[in-house]
Amino acid sequence: MRVPRAILFDLDETLAESFRPPTHGILTRFVRILAHMPTAIITGGSFTRVEHDFLKSMSDNQDRSNLFIFTNSAAECHTFKDGFWQVEYAIDELSPAEKGQIIKAIEETIADMPEFAYARFWGERISDRGAQIAYTVVGLDAPQEEKMSWDPDHTKRLRFRDALAKKLPGFEILIGGASTIDVTRAGVDKSHGVQWLAKHLGISAQEMLYVGDALFPGGNDYVVMETGIQTRRVDGPHETAAIMDEIIAASAAKKN
Numbered sequence: 001m002r003v004p005r006a007i008l009f010d011l012d013e014t015l016a017e018s019f020r021p022p023t024h025g026i027l028t029r030f031v032r033i034l035a036h037m038p039t040a041i042i043t044g045g046s047f048t049r050v051e052h053d054f055l056k057s058m059s060d061n062q063d064r065s066n067l068f069i070f071t072n073s074a075a076e077c078h079t080f081k082d083g084f085w086q087v088e089y090a091i092d093e094l095s096p097a098e099k100g101q102i103i104k105a106i107e108e109t110i111a112d113m114p115e116f117a118y119a120r121f122w123g124e125r126i127s128d129r130g131a132q133i134a135y136t137v138v139g140l141d142a143p144q145e146e147k148m149s150w151d152p153d154h155t156k157r158l159r160f161r162d163a164l165a166k167k168l169p170g171f172e173i174l175i176g177g178a179s180t181i182d183v184t185r186a187g188v189d190k191s192h193g194v195q196w197l198a199k200h201l202g203i204s205a206q207e208m209l210y211v212g213d214a215l216f217p218g219g220n221d222y223v224v225m226e227t228g229i230q231t232r233r234v235d236g237p238h239e240t241a242a243i244m245d246e247i248i249a250a251s252a253a254k255k256n
């Protein structure tokens with residue numbers, strides 16, 4: 001494999017199962033890659049979640065100067081400077097009117113679609129994340145099996161997305177994680193993070209690699225393809241581990 005100059009990993013179903021910390025094997029490989037090149041985590045989830053589920057598992061002595069954390073569909077980027085996580089950029093929040101419009105449209109679409117209206121759920125379903133509204137069909141507190149088994153082939157959420165899109169022109173609606181649908185302003189998506197990172201590093205998107213599970217039309221990773229970045233689609237963390245091994249081997253060979 002050609003060694004990329006930077007790499008971006010999606011979080012849910014790529015580095016870790018949704019709402020689970022990464023395995024020791026993934027974390028070890030991640031840290032080795034970080035020593036070779038600028039490395040990013042890019043997710044529809046919030047920074048609090050990445051911190052809790054992933055960053056806390058890293059050693060305090062770890063050099064994090066090459067690490068970029070893009071959260072809320074790349075509405076924000078966080079980097080580690082002077083001993084703290086700091087906001088590198090943050091796109092303006094949705095206005096209260098926009099949030100109200102989105103939540104109303106989601107609720108109306110749920111009411112129109114029986115498989116959503118009658119879906120069992122645990123805990124909060126619609127969360128306000130500032131620049132993004134996220135709808136987790138089975139709820140944030142659902143047992144892992146429920147999250148994983150609700151829509152494994154994405155067909156239910158793609159139908160929901162199509163119905164919701166008709167009510168929300170000017171907004172971007174994408175599928176992420178195991179049972180989530182994210183709504184942002186048009187243009188606020190992971191491709192924004194890819195372009196920002198390329199510019200920040202002074203390289204082209206084509207020289208970077210993106211690894212994600214949702215590289216299908218309507219998936220929240222798919223939008224990065226328009227940037228020209230190289231992509232590898234995975235079907236879960238076990239496949240990500242294999243790609244990480246390729247990168248580590250290729251980086252080591254290049255050095256020697």
Ligand SMILES: [Mg+2]
Pocket residue numbers: 010011012013014176177212213214
């Ligand atoms: Mg994912």
